[in-house]
Amino acid sequence: MTSMIEENLAAVRARALAAARKAGREGSDVTLVAVSKTHAADSVRAALVAGQREFGENRVQEAMSKFPALRAEFPDLRLHLIGPLQTNKAVDAVQTFDVIQSLDRPKLAASLAGAMNRLQRRPDCYIQVNTGEESQKAGIAPSLFESFLVECRERYALPVVGLMCIPPVDEHPDRHFSQLRDLARRHGLTRLSMGMSGDFETAIAFGATAVRVGTAIFGMRATAPAPDTRD
Numbered sequence: 001m002t003s004m005i006e007e008n009l010a011a012v013r014a015r016a017l018a019a020a021r022k023a024g025r026e027g028s029d030v031t032l033v034a035v036s037k038t039h040a041a042d043s044v045r046a047a048l049v050a051g052q053r054e055f056g057e058n059r060v061q062e063a064m065s066k067f068p069a070l071r072a073e074f075p076d077l078r079l080h081l082i083g084p085l086q087t088n089k090a091v092d093a094v095q096t097f098d099v100i101q102s103l104d105r106p107k108l109a110a111s112l113a114g115a116m117n118r119l120q121r122r123p124d125c126y127i128q129v130n131t132g133e134e135s136q137k138a139g140i141a142p143s144l145f146e147s148f149l150v151e152c153r154e155r156y157a158l159p160v161v162g163l164m165c166i167p168p169v170d171e172h173p174d175r176h177f178s179q180l181r182d183l184a185r186r187h188g189l190t191r192l193s194m195g196m197s198g199d200f201e202t203a204i205a206f207g208a209t210a211v212r213v214g215t216a217i218f219g220m221r222a223t224a225p226a227p228d229t230r231d
């Protein structure tokens with residue numbers, strides 16, 4: 001287990017570095033977020049021992065049961081929430097995560113701002129954009145993005161650092177990656193979370209600063225519990 005994860009991590013890091021170089025970028029411009037959802041704490045520990053420090057989880061409850069003990073061992077790990085967030089879990093999310101990548105609606109912006117003020121803890125936020133305009137998918141619609149960004153910044157003073165997207169599974173991701181990049185540029189946002197196991201090199205070519213890689217590091221997931229639905 002340990003050696004497989006260590007080898008996978010080395011291979012993914014090498015591929016990310018090569019993709020960055022090819023795009024005229026530095027390897028250090030791209031953060032590898034190891035997506036550990038559904039995988040046991042021992043697998044996360046193996047990745048930590050191999051030097052990995054940034055992790056992604058898509059459910060608040062699962063992260064809360066796995067990560068406090070790991071944090072005690074590895075205080076410099078950073079945890080990203082990459083799945084839909086219900087407003088009633090905003091306090092738990094602000095307490096548990098260092099980065100929240102799924103900010104996508106005004107009601108959630110209000111809850112997160114309240115939770116941050118209460119806890120005096122301000123995780124970096126990414127606005128998730130539904131670039132594919134899929135009705136069932138999380139993310140703010142592109143047509144509503146600009147007013148939502150203004151609301152997050154001015155009304156709620158949220159620390160918005162970048163954008164995140166999950167392209168439709170049945171489409172070529174290029175258009176989605178370029179759309180996210182252009183949207184970020186236009187609004188002075190420097191971070192882009194895009195790219196997963198199947199397309200992270202392409203995402204890096206389009207300017208990704210964070211790639212979210214699960215399967216290529218930890219192996220196949222057993223049937224996953226459904227992510228939290230939004231409210």
Ligand SMILES: *Cc1c(COP(=O)(O)O)cnc(C)c1O
Pocket residue numbers: 035037058082083166195196197198212213214215216
């Ligand atoms: C599960 C997940 C990933 C990782 O997907 P892999 O294909 O296993 O690399 C990335 N991003 C999000 C939002 C996810 O839910």
